[in-house]
Amino acid sequence: NAGVTQTPKFQVLKTGQSMTLQCAQDMNHNSMYWYRQDPGMGLRLIYYSASEGTTDKGEVPNGYNVSRLNKREFSLRLESAAPSQTSVYFCASTGESKNIQYFGAGTRLSVL
Amino acid sequence: GESVGLHLPTLSVQEGDNSIINCAYSNSASDYFIWYKQESGKGPQFIIDIRSNMDKRQGQRVTVLLNKTVKHLSLQIAATQPGDSAVYFCAERGYGQNFVFGPGTRLSVLP
Numbered sequence: 001n002a003g004v005t006q007t008p009k010f011q012v013l014k015t016g017q018s019m020t021l022q023c024a025q026d027m028n029h030n031s032m033y034w035y036r037q038d039p040g041m042g043l044r045l046i047y048y049s050a051s052e053g054t055t056d057k058g059e060v061p062n063g064y065n066v067s068r069l070n071k072r073e074f075s076l077r078l079e080s081a082a083p084s085q086t087s088v089y090f091c092a093s094t095g096e097s098k099n100i101q102y103f104g105a106g107t108r109l110s111v112l
Numbered sequence: 113g114e115s116v117g118l119h120l121p122t123l124s125v126q127e128g129d130n131s132i133i134n135c136a137y138s139n140s141a142s143d144y145f146i147w148y149k150q151e152s153g154k155g156p157q158f159i160i161d162i163r164s165n166m167d168k169r170q171g172q173r174v175t176v177l178l179n180k181t182v183k184h185l186s187l188q189i190a191a192t193q194p195g196d197s198a199v200y201f202c203a204e205r206g207y208g209q210n211f212v213f214g215p216g217t218r219l220s221v222l223p
Binding site for chain 2: 044045
């Protein structure tokens with residue numbers, strides 16, 4: 001099993017461009033999450049999806065949208081990228097044990 | 113509001129010594145406290161968790177201690193090895209399914 005797969009691994013955008021970060025898990029997990037990680041800070045929750053068909057805002061949702069396409073896939077979209085969105089983005093999922101989050105390898109995004 | 117923080121941003125220990133990584137939290141209503149390890153270039157990986165009604169839990173070479181009186185959490189790593197070098201995050205499960213992560217402590221293991 002691959003676990004949680006994120007694409008792309010790296011991306012450079014110009015201010016105002018849009019893009020979608022993809023995330024897929026093959027563990028049949030119900031809950032999925034998107035975090036951003038900035039230097040010297042812990043992970044901050046952007047959006048989460050408790051189950052297929054539902055999404056909710058986290059701590060820092062402004063400037064982002066999400067789609068829970070099906071049980072496996074949870075995408076994060078930046079409609080108009082800003083330099084403040086330069087960060088490392090992590091997708092995660094949880095199954096029966098809510099405390100064990102499985103993380104992808106991350107997407108390193110730079111907005112110029 | 114909720115917050116989880118760490119006392120020390122960096123920690124250096126000699127190989128073979130025990131490591132203690134500390135964490136302070138502010139939300140007394142959290143049900144679980146969790147430790148994650150993040151190696152360079154990778155996503156965080158679950159290490160161990162502890163429920164709020166416990167004060168100690170042991171895993172393989174790791175022990176987590178919870179002191180609710182002073183809202184303090186610690187992770188002890190026995191016989192620290194080079195492979196333990198990483199950033200360690202504490203987290204708490206807040207309202208609903210949200211996790212709140214601390215800023216992390218970088219552990220460096222010296223040969």
